[in-house]
Every structure is written in C-alpha cells, then in structure tokens.
Amino acid sequence: MNSNTAQTASRPIRSYVIRSRMTPAQKKTCAAYMDSGLVIPVPETGAPRPLNPAEIFPAPKEKYLVDFGFGMGRSTALMAEKNPAAGYIGIEVHVPGVARLLWEIHNRRLENIRVIHGDGFAAVRDMLAAKSIDGFHIFFPDPWPKKRHHKRRLLTEGFLRLLASRLKTGGYLYIVTDWQDYAVQVEEALLGIPELPGVPAPAARVPWRPETAFEKKGISAGRSIHEIFRVSEQLS
Numbered sequence: 001m002n003s004n005t006a007q008t009a010s011r012p013i014r015s016y017v018i019r020s021r022m023t024p025a026q027k028k029t030c031a032a033y034m035d036s037g038l039v040i041p042v043p044e045t046g047a048p049r050p051l052n053p054a055e056i057f058p059a060p061k062e063k064y065l066v067d068f069g070f071g072m073g074r075s076t077a078l079m080a081e082k083n084p085a086a087g088y089i090g091i092e093v094h095v096p097g098v099a100r101l102l103w104e105i106h107n108r109r110l111e112n113i114r115v116i117h118g119d120g121f122a123a124v125r126d127m128l129a130a131k132s133i134d135g136f137h138i139f140f141p142d143p144w145p146k147k148r149h150h151k152r153r154l155l156t157e158g159f160l161r162l163l164a165s166r167l168k169t170g171g172y173l174y175i176v177t178d179w180q181d182y183a184v185q186v187e188e189a190l191l192g193i194p195e196l197p198g199v200p201a202p203a204a205r206v207p208w209r210p211e212t213a214f215e216k217k218g219i220s221a222g223r224s225i226h227e228i229f230r231v232s233e234q235l236s
C-alpha cells in the first residue's frame, strides 16, 4: 500500500502551499467572520478527536457530506443552499478561502455548513469517525502536474483508503479532476480498495455539481473533465 507522505514523513510533504498574504478586503472578511463559531480548527496534537457530525449542526441532518479542499467555497455554498436537509462539512487549509465561505454562509443565510480549517489529511484521520460520512466531494484537487511534484498529490492509495474507512456503507466518494494522469492514478489506487468497487470507466457528471473556476480554467486550456464516482460497499 502506498502510504500518504503527509502522514508518515518526519518533514511532511504537503498537498498544499500556505499562501498567507491577504488583500485588505480578505483581512476584513476574516476579522468579521472567523470567530463566528462556524469554524472548527484541526487539533495540532495529532490525537484522535472524532466529531459527532450530528452535534456540530444546530439540528440533526439527513446526511453528512464533506467538501474537501473547497477553495473559495462557492460551489460548497451553492450545493448546501440547494440541499438544506444535508449537513456540509467544508475542509480547507487556505485562510482567505475559509473567510470567503464564511461570507457566503452569512450572505446566503445558510445553516447547514460547518468549516474545518487546517490540514484536511489530519482532519479526516483525527476528526471524522469511522463510517460517519455519507459522501466526500473532492473537486479539482491540486494537480501538481510536474513529475517531481507528484509526491505532493493528495489522492494516494493511503488517503483514499482513509476516506473509504470514514464512509458509511452506501456512502459515496466523488472526485473530479481535469488532469488525465491524475485520474488514472486515482483509478489505479482504487483498484486496491475493495470497499469502493467499480470499473475504471468515466462516471457521469452529477447534475447538482456546480462548475468551478478550476473547471472553467481546465476546459479553456483544452483539458477534459474526469469524473470518478464510487459507492461504498460492506465487505462480507
């Protein structure tokens, strides 16, 4: 099994770059919304502290869906607005993106989004309990296109296995990328995870997925969009 380097290395190789510089408008948004009680930081200790998804929302939800690496959060907000019965847990390390999603939450008066801020690998490992999640969305993960940077890619077999362990039976994993070699890498890794069975064939776009800026950029650069959708099965 490939391990996730972010998990095991003494000097971790991260799937992201911290970009801390913010515009004055982003700083203002941060100051206004960061302490709104909607943000749950990733604990730095690395000790397991599983959240009960039902307890982080004001009322229990029909489903708990995770939007991993939501970027500026617009698609998270649009999906949550259309599906108020579901609780959305957005995970993002980039502060301006977190602030922007908080702004969307306030602006659209959404009650069904909570944000985990920090390294999402640690968040999934330490904060999400086994079989507690109905769906993971990973839309346009950073592609790290240069070969020497492939080790930074988030979606290793180790991480996919971790995601599979957090899904309820019948829950889904939905990945979209505009980088063909990354899609192939993910499909190959999934072959080693029998809880997420499926044939490596293009999945259909789900109608409720909003188009993101990264998708538009990929299309205008002439790349095609690869959809990977798997449903978790109970192994007997």
Ligand SMILES: C[S@@+](CC[C@H](N)C(=O)[O-])C[C@H]1O[C@@H](n2cnc3c(N)ncnc32)[C@H](O)[C@@H]1O
Pocket (backbone or CB within 6 Å): 015, 016, 068, 069, 070, 071, 072, 091, 092, 093, 094, 097, 118, 119, 120, 121, 138, 139, 140, 141, 142, 143, 154, 212, 213, 214, 215
């Ligand atoms: C290319 S962007 C895609 C954003 C969004 N999903 C979209 O489609 O517009 C990838 C995002 O994943 C975030 N990210 C990458 N690795 C992460 C990690 N380990 N934990 C949390 N966020 C991460 C980055 O900060 C970035 O915002």
